[in-house]
Amino acid sequence: MNFREDNYYIERVKNGDVAAFATLVDKHKDMVFTICVKIVRKSEDAEELAQDVFMKVYDKIDTFRGDARFSTWLYRIAYNAAISKTRKRRLEVEALDDYTINNYSVDDVKEELQSIDKEEQQVLLKKAMDKLSDDDYLVIKLFYLEDLPVKDISEITGLSQANVKVKLHRIRKKMYCSMKENMKQTDDNLVNL
């Protein structure tokens, strides 16, 4: 489905067109649900929470002035709601002290990854993503899938922009490291056979 710009639907909702809100929900439900499910973990709870988030957004849409992106505003509400529900601590930046993570070349891993087929790449990625913490998963998804700039991720998560950059850098390295390890394990298994 092709969507228009968010502002188009927001103006229509503000003018009393309830159906336009359904389109906004359709457009953003997946990411809101992903944020909720990653923090509250249970799928049923996450869906209920995502519904509450959209209801809150509907009630407050008149206050949205359009200074920031609608998606950033929405995801921040979703993130805050999920955090409040679980009473989980907010994101913290871990120190870059892991020797293993830093002690390899990203280019080498990329080269190795490019030599295998796409299906295997996806399997390795899935494994690497599964190893990420929920917070890391969320940050990387917001950055790559939603194409959100660091500034917006910083607004959503409450981290400073510098911290988001550090976190993204670390997650990338972690993922490459994890994929390299998995590749090595697969190779070892093949040799043992």
Added chain:
Amino acid sequence: MSKQDKMDDLFLEALIKSDGIKSPSFNFTAKIMAKIPSREIVVEESSRIIGKNITLLIFIIIGIANMALIYFIWPYLSVWIPENSFLMFIINNIEVFIRSYVMTIIQRSATISLLLVIGLGSITIIGKEEIVETYHRYTGRAAS
């Protein structure tokens, strides 16, 4: 991570994008929309370009102009209408049709009015209970 770093790392981006995100249940949107109380429908009243009196005046002028036109061109127009046609029959007898229609309406109205007056007069003189009792006596049912 700077924008340049992101550009450099298109490989990872492509991998993550192909992984997708999680989706809620298929009727997620419907559930939300069911919770939203429908707001009052705002009906925008169209603004009138001209007032009622002007509209009426325009219609009267057009009507009169039409009648005048038909009056003056009728000798030329009637030549083209076949003499024994149904259209000519209608035109010649329209007055009779209207008169008979109006008369029928008046007659019916007068009859119904008369019946109503007789009915109301009877109820007033005889009384409602008496009429109901008589009715039940004839139909064989006990009066309640």
